[in-house]
Amino acid sequence: MAETNPIVQGLATIHKIISRGLNISIRKCDEYLSKKGIPQGETTGFYMYLSTLKKVTHAHHLSEDDVAFPYFMNLIEAPYDRLKDDHQKIASILETLDKHISEIPSSGVGKLREVLLEIEKLWVPHIIIEEENLTAEKLNKVIGIKEQADLTEKLSRHGRENSGPGPLTLPFMIYNLEGNDREAFTKPFPWILKKVLIPIIWKGQWKPMSPFFL
Numbered sequence: 001m002a003e004t005n006p007i008v009q010g011l012a013t014i015h016k017i018i019s020r021g022l023n024i025s026i027r028k029c030d031e032y033l034s035k036k037g038i039p040q041g042e043t044t045g046f047y048m049y050l051s052t053l054k055k056v057t058h059a060h061h062l063s064e065d066d067v068a069f070p071y072f073m074n075l076i077e078a079p080y081d082r083l084k085d086d087h088q089k090i091a092s093i094l095e096t097l098d099k100h101i102s103e104i105p106s107s108g109v110g111k112l113r114e115v116l117l118e119i120e121k122l123w124v125p126h127i128i129i130e131e132e133n134l135t136a137e138k139l140n141k142v143i144g145i146k147e148q149a150d151l152t153e154k155l156s157r158h159g160r161e162n163s164g165p166g167p168l169t170l171p172f173m174i175y176n177l178e179g180n181d182r183e184a185f186t187k188p189f190p191w192i193l194k195k196v197l198i199p200i201i202w203k204g205q206w207k208p209m210s211p212f213f214l
């Protein structure tokens, strides 16, 4: 069986969330373009979904730049400069995305689609480089169990601080994951968060995004 590692698993999970987020957003743009517009009931949710995708992606890159890469840099070889450069490029396209989100209802689904494709074009090779270089085998050789747990905690804390309001971000992350991945991701969550806050108390806030969720 392939080796596992909580840091690598966390990385793969957030990559899956963002990849699906991009993919669904592009497919939805295609659908809206063919229908000549966004159905009224989906406008708010689509806006919310895109802006949460933007926040989650940006927060992930900040965590890598500020926490993960500085830690790995002296331990594992990887093209960190290229990866950080990609983060900057993606950050500037995310700003453009933000600008277009505010224009969704009136104009630019076509423009929005272009911007999303631009992000995807950088994103796909970017995560391949990360996942090929930062493997469980390599990390397990140079980072002890205790340090792995500490770093995982540090990364998730850093992510929480930068990814926007939990009532939107957490459902976005959970419901963009499929069965087993979702279960593994939510396993460490406190019961109250999993069973009460997210599905009941916060539902009024994230519900508009549900047409885009799994």
Ligand SMILES: [Fe+2]
Pocket (backbone or CB within 6 Å): 061, 064, 083, 087, 126, 130
């Ligand atoms: Fe990255």
Ligand SMILES: [Fe+2]
Pocket (backbone or CB within 6 Å): 011, 015, 060, 064, 127, 130
């Ligand atoms: Fe990444």
